Amino acid sequence: MIKFFNQHIENFLVKESGYSKEDVILIKDKYKTEITDDLKKGHITTNIGLVSGSVTGTNPKEAAEALKKNLINLDGVDQIEVAGPGFLNIFLNRLYFVNLITDSLNAKKAYGTSNLGEGKKIQIEFVSANPTGPLHVGHGRGAAFGDALGRILEASGYEVSKEYYINDAGRQIDILTVSVLLRLFKCFEENSFPSSGYKGKYIIDISNEIDKKDCINENQLKTIISNLPSDPEEEIDALIRNFKNEAIELWEHTKNKSLNVVLGLIKEDLAAFKVDFNNWFYESSLGAVGDKDSKIYSAINQLEKSGQAYKEEGALWLNTENVGDDKNRVLIREDGRATYFAADVAYHKDKVDRGFDRLINVWGSDHHGYIKRIESSLEGLGFSKESLHVQLVQFANLFQGKEKIKMSTRSGKFFTLRDLMDEIGVDAARFYYLSKQADQHLDFDIELAKSQNKENLIYYIQYAHARICSLQNKYIELNDSLPTSIKSIEDGAYLACDKLIHEASKFPGVVERSAVALQPHLLVFYLRDLAHQFHSFYNDNPVLKESKENQESILQSLNLVRLVIANGLNLLGIDALEKM
RNA sequence: GCGCCUGUAGCUCAGCUGGAUAGAGCAACUGCCUUCUAAGCAGUGGGUCAGGAGUUCGAAUCUCUUCAGGCGCGCCA
Secondary structure (H helix, E strand, C coil): CHHHHHHHHHHHHHHCCCCCHHHHHHHHHHCCEEECCCHHHCCEEECHHHHHHHHHCCCHHHHHHHHHHHHCCCCCEEEEEEECCCEEEEEECHHHHHHHHHHHHHHHHHCCCCCCCCCCEEEEECCCCCCCCCCEHHHHHHHHHHHHHHHHHHHCCCEEEEEEEECCCCHHHHHHHHHHHHHHCCCCCHHHCCCCCCCCHHHHHHHCCCCCHHHCCHHHHHHHHCCCCCCHHHHHHHHHHHHHHHCHHHHHHHHHHHHHHHHHHHHHHHHHCCCCCCEEEEHHHHCCCCCCCCHHHHHHHHHHHCCCEEEECCEEEECCHHHCCCCCEEEECCCCCECHHHHHHHHHHHHHHCCCCEEEEEEEHHHHHHHHHHHHHHHHCCCCHHHEEEEEECCEEEEECCEECCCECCCCECCEHHHHHHHHCHHHHHHHHHCCCCCCCEEEEHHHHHCCCCCCHHHHHHHHHHHHHHHHHHHHHHHCCCCCCCHHHHCCCCCCCHHHHHHHCCHHHHHHHHHHHCCCHHHHHHHHHHHHHHHHHHHHCCHHHCCHHHHHHHHHHHHHHHHHHHHHHHHCCCCCCCCC
16 A cells, blocks of 8 residues: 555656656655554655655645645545645545455465565574573573564565574583583582583583493593692683593593583474574584685685785784774684684675575674674675674573572573573563563563563463454354454444554554564564554443444454454464463 | 763653654553453553754754763683
8 A cells, every 4th residue: 555655656756746856866765655653644644745845945735735636536545634744644545444454354374474575585593502501591582583583584575594503613512521521420529610610400411321431440530630720711621631632532422412412402492482493503514724625714715815814923813903893803823723703704604605695693792892803704705794784682681570580600500491481481481582672681570471461561462362362252153153244344334443453554564664674572562552452442342232234344353453463473483372 | 991782751661764742561549340351441640852062844863972871892602
């Protein structure tokens, strides 16, 4: 409908307005046509008069009047008002208004989808937590966000690929491995366990699954744990070195086993959280810098050849200052080992090589200083940094009522995503995460997320859906099947649903905006508003006491509201409830 | 010190590609169940949109600046 009017407006601008070509281009760029917030302003409104007026220096109201004359005779238009400083408010005739219901109901699950993305390939990389322990509540937010974004973009016509980057190659994995080995051989008392190691209970669980205990003897163990440095970081590094020296086979076995167990936990949790990935990318698959056939070698080699990377003080540096980074960054350390950054550069090159039109990285906001580096590396490799969008997600603080739940990863005391799911349920958790803009701090209040009242939006929205389902069931009991007629709305005899239909007609626009802005929370607030319109209607209108014809029209309108809520929740990865 | 983010009702937050009277919920006060789910609805009070300047026909929204808070600035990942 909006497209229809925009075509006529642009046609008018080009052929009849008398504006210069340059002005027309400027106007086209700036004006907007949208569904009104309030039916008093008609169904559709455009600021074209104001924009034309400001661009051409003419009176906005006169510009609006001229266009009004042009649009008033269009099919579907009942009347047009020039309002306020120069808005054009368009009132549709009943037939067109009613078409909104039938068209949307016919579209069913497809209502709200579009071809905005034109099949472009878009990759979303998210969660990507180090596989050193179970996911915690912080990761849950990224998971809910990335997954919802994927659903929204897919509904908007993008070909979406969701990916998890597994950091299986670095020091963190070594620390995981050594932590498991220390538990396996019970090397330390509880209070002297290396403070840099992982102490969660899952480490002990993993150690119980290692069956190669006899690969190492008492003397070797003694060597490994004696003469350790006092600095915690040096201590853990020494232990890693010692284990590798004494029992490389055991080391590798334990490392693989630990990684697989932890990754298994992560995958289970994500599946339970209804988050599916298309691809799990292993950092180790990038290979070693020393290997000329590896992806990491090839990426770095390319940067060196193009002059972006240079040697200094024995290390290989990437010039990232050229995109505004504070300082240049090291790719290959003095001792020849690649940095995490180098692997990430190769990873991003690989992403682009795989043919994605757009890349979205969902990162914890503590990584924001890292963005410029990656952008610089992309430019250095000859790609446009515009193809990458980094969406930062702030961490979530957990509250139980007013009390903050403290978490410490090191000590292994933390509230896991699994705990959260057990406590409040998957859908309530997903919804709560999505109910605030991703890059803002979120206080996750478990009490609130469990509460069953209006303050907890998920219940409010679900309640609207369930109420409609319940009405539908009652109606079916009395009439065998749902109605198909909307006669009394069509001929204007019954108007009480108009606000609801109008609100429901905004849905595709909201999906589109949340796809463009990459903001699922827009959907949350829209659904709240729609639910509110419904509850209000429901309270004022005893539906099943209406005339037969009115009932039919109402049931059809409410079915539309129900469809929008169900489709909207589905885009957030949440199932709509038929009963509560 | 440099960079990024935030500051809207007593509290928690929407609104921000500039637009028509700044919105919800909670809390306070008042009404509404012999009726389809009261997990709800309706109403009242509450705002110099942190302060200041600028751009504009028009600014919560854009620019600059001040103040306040958060985060990031490793040859860690």
